[in-house]
Amino acid sequence: MTRVRVLLFNSAVGPFDYSVPAGMDLPVGSVAQVPLGPRRIDGIVWDAGAFGAAEIEASRLRPVAAKYDMPPLSQPLRRLIEWTADYYLASPAAVARMALPSGSLFGPGRSITEYRLTGEPPARMTPQRQQVYDRLGGEQATVRELAAIAGVSEGVIRSLVSSGAFEAVEVPIDRPWPRPDPDHITPSLNQEQQEAADRLAEAVRRAEPVPFLLDGVTGSGKTEVYFEAVAEALRQGKQTLLLLPEIALTQPFLTRIEARFGAAPVPWHSGLKQTERRRAWNAIISGDAKIIVGARSALFLPYANLGVIIVDEAHETSFKQEDGVRYNARDVAVMRGRFEGCPVVLSSATPALESRVMAEAGRYEPLILTHRYGGAQLPRISLIDLTQDAPPRNQWIAPPLLAAMQERLARGEQSLLFLNRRGYAPLTLCRHCGHRFKCPNCSAWMVDHRLSGRLACHHCGHAEPSPSACPECGETDCLVACGPGVERIADEVAALLPTARRAIVTSDTIWSPEKAAEFVAQVEAKAIDVIIGTQLVTKGYHFPDLTLVGVIDADIGLEGGDLRAGERTFQQIAQVAGRAGRAAKPGEVFIQTRHPDAPVIDALVQGDREAFYAAETQARRDANVPPFGRLAAIIISSEDHAEAHEAARQAGAVAPEHDGFAVYGPAPAPLSLLRGRHRYRLLVHARRNVEMQRIIREWLQPMRWAPGVRVAVDVDPYSFV
Structure with a gap:
């Protein structure tokens, strides 16, 4: 050639x-x-x-x-x-x-130099050097990684290396991973689990490119079932890819896999050091890595011999990437299984409506687990109507929920309060002049974070110290926090239950696998009485002594006009409710709402999942929206508002006209300013039999945009902001 x-x-x-x-x-x-x-x-x-x-x-x-x-x-x-x-x-x-993902990973390598503190500080200590000693401890990594961990420049680390404060350590890159044993522990499965496990193992053995929907109630042992597919892949000498929605879940999960197969799996996520990434990369591409656990980015790695792909918590919206290549890892996993000739397992207690419809149509093979493992019972769910049984002014825990928490505390059991809102309060305003603190880069309010003493934007990351006076009128002692976040709920728990030991679980406090493992160890050691958390606590945790779950505001997710708002609310609350009573002790769930008649709330209380999905399916079918119709969002942005507006107007003026293909807009995006860019949206709505991608490509490719304009296309959008 x-x-x-x-x-x-x-x-x-x-x-x-x-x-x-x-x-x-x-x-x-x-x-x-x-x-x-x-x-x-x-x-x-x-x-x-x-x-x-x-x-x-x-x-x-x-x-x-x-x-x-x-x-x-x-x-x-x-x-x-x-x-x-x-x-x-x-x-x-x-x-x-x-x-x-990185040219530095390509090809074999023998070793890399990392550094660690010797314990002997230099004679001259600057504030930056002291920060290195305060933050690094026993950490060992490359100069660049140490600088990032310590929050200093690389020059500070290099100067400490020169002074002898760090010692160099040669780390072998390609040392082998321990081999997992498919029969290290043979689990005891009930009949329902065994039938599902046998079918998955058969598909792995025969290399059937079949997508499975493993649909089981919370605590039904879905993990142990798909572990049997992993075991069969090991027996066949093949690799397993196991995708998780959050890297914070990785460490507890790695421990669970090691207990089952006698060896730690190979992790792949953004939190790995360069040496860890290179070692994992070479093991993956050579086939030495047999079980790979990773975030969605692990889906595209060049595996030597894939035997099965498992997507855990497959309903999670975090599998949809919202920038760059805007793909959905759940759906791309199914396609990779088809191309590789291996089964794909989508595991969830609350499957996405799209997955259920595919199963009903025969495109996915359903495997159903109807009972909790080991005789554990599903929790009893009670409703608290906040219009009838409201908490006292400036409090958010209603009296029935507080009484249940006091009862659990007296019995030595654990409680979990769920509120999907980080920080202390979502809005801060001045009671004197009405000034509201807004992000300078986005059309969004700044969120008050009391633990870190800052106001932060959750869209662009802009942060500034919490002010002591209003910047508009100069008044002091006039700033008011409006609404609750998890930090505010934690303060309320401290005031109402002063002896309770609390833990706040959000992406602000659990930002790494190590932090997640530390949190799990504290809960299992019963060093925590009340967990206050966001959606991070809805995913995969199993705490035997957690018997009470309180949903502080079940109505948050129903706002905003998102076509999946009802489904997402149902999934989040059902998942967090599933954390209660997962062992011998029975669980109880309280849902606080101002809309007790909302269909999603009624379905949760009645435990009638099928009625909710049936109604949601019919509503989507009537509106011809996914999974029965197609959607694509076209986002046109620029740092110059007039430039963005004109580009969007031009795109709208030449929008194609086809039968079964409609274009709505352009209109300012709900988040019209994001990271300093003004944004307009056009929404494409098409029938499923229309070649939507071809029409959009022929529409947009010939267009010439101003230099500052960016055009992004989001096929099957999950975010509508």
């Missing part, structure tokens, strides 16, 4: 053809370095004629500069990249970059 087509890791240019130097073997899928102008850039050798790029004469081709020492990307993974780019209207280069 004298010429190859290379997909470059640069979304601004298409694939280019290059000549192959004599003696270089470049099969399709090879990762290579090629010249692009005066630079060298990485890329993947792709199938000849791919992406419709025009061929140029051989005499004008530049030669490939180098080839990386790694196995070529498999044909199933290349098909997945093509499908994802086509379906989500993304650049193939942007998708390919997810398969090969």
Whole structure:
């Protein structure tokens, strides 16, 4: 082969053809370095004629500069990249970059240098150096990673290395991972679980590309069931990919897998150090890594021999990426299973409506678990009507819920309060002049975070110290916190139950797998009486002594006009309710609401999941929205408001007209200013039999945008802000 087509890791240019130097073997899928102008850039050798790029004469081709020492990307993974780019209207280069996340990982490596403190501080201590000692402790990492952990510049770390405060440690990169044993522990399953486990194991054994919907009530042992599919993959010498919605869940889950299979799995998420990423990468691509547990980014890695893909908590909206390539990992996992020829397990106690409809249509194979494991009973759910039984002024815990918490505290049992709102209060205003604290970069209020003493925007990350006076009128002692967040509920618990030991569980306090493991250990050691948390506590935790769950405000999720608002509210509350009474002790759940007649609230109290899903399914069918119709959002933004408005107007003026294809807008997005960019939205609504992606591509590709304009297309959107 004298010429190859290379997909470059640069979304601004298409694939280019290059000549192959004599003696270089470049099969399709090879990762290579090629010249692009005066630079060298990485890329993947792709199938000849791919992406419709025009061929140029051989005499004008530049030669490939180098080839990386790694196995070529498999044909199933290349098909997945093509499908994802086509379906989500993304650049193939942007998708390919997810398969090969960092050039520094490519090829084998022997060792890398990390550093750790020697314990002997230098004679000259600056505030930055003291901060290093305060924050690092026994941490060992590269200079860049240590600087990030300590919150200082790399220069501070390097100066301490030079002074002898750090010692260098050579860390072998490619040391092998321990081998998991499929029969390390043989679990005892009930008949319902065993039947489901046997079917999954059979699909793995036969390499059936079947998507399964493992639908079981909370505490029904879904994890132990799909662990049998993992065990069968191990017996076949194949790899398992297990996707989790949050990296904070990773560490407790790794411990659980190690207990079952006798060896720790291989983690993959953004919290890994460079040495850990490289070690995991080489084990994954060589096939030495047998069980891989990761966030959605793990879905595109070049596995050597996939035997099964498992998506845990498959209903979770965090599987949908909201920037860059806006893909849904749940749906892409199903496609990867089809291309790889392996089963995919979507596991959830509250499946997404889309998954249920696919199961009813016969596209997914349902496996149902109807009972909790070991005789544990589902919790009793009670409603607190806040219009009739309101808490005292400036409090949010209603009297019946407080009485139940006092009873649990006296019995030595644990309680959980759920409020899906971080911080102390969602809004701060001045009672003197009415000034409201707003983010300078977004059309959103600043959230009061008392624990860190700051006001923060939850959309762009802008933060500033909490003020002592109103910046508008200059008055002091006039700032009022409006509404509750979890920090405010924690303060209320401290005032009402002063002896209760509390823990706040949000992404502000549980930001790493290690923090999650620390929290789990405290709860299991009964060092915590009351957990106050956001949706982070709804996912996968199992605490035998947690017998009471209180939902502080069940109505939050019903606001905003999101087509999935009812479904999301049902899922969150059902999941958090499922944390109660998971062992021998019975559980109880109190739901506080001002809308007791809302269908989602009534379904939760009655325990009538099927009635809720039936009504929600019919409403979606009547409106012809997903999963019965198609949606796509087109977001046009610019730092200049007039530029964004004009670009959106031009796009709307040439919107295509097709039968079964409608375009609404443009209109200012609900979050019209985000990270300093003014945003307009157009919403595409199409029937399922319409080629929506082709029409959008033919509409937008010929358009010429002003230099400051960005256009993003979100196929199957989950966020409507």
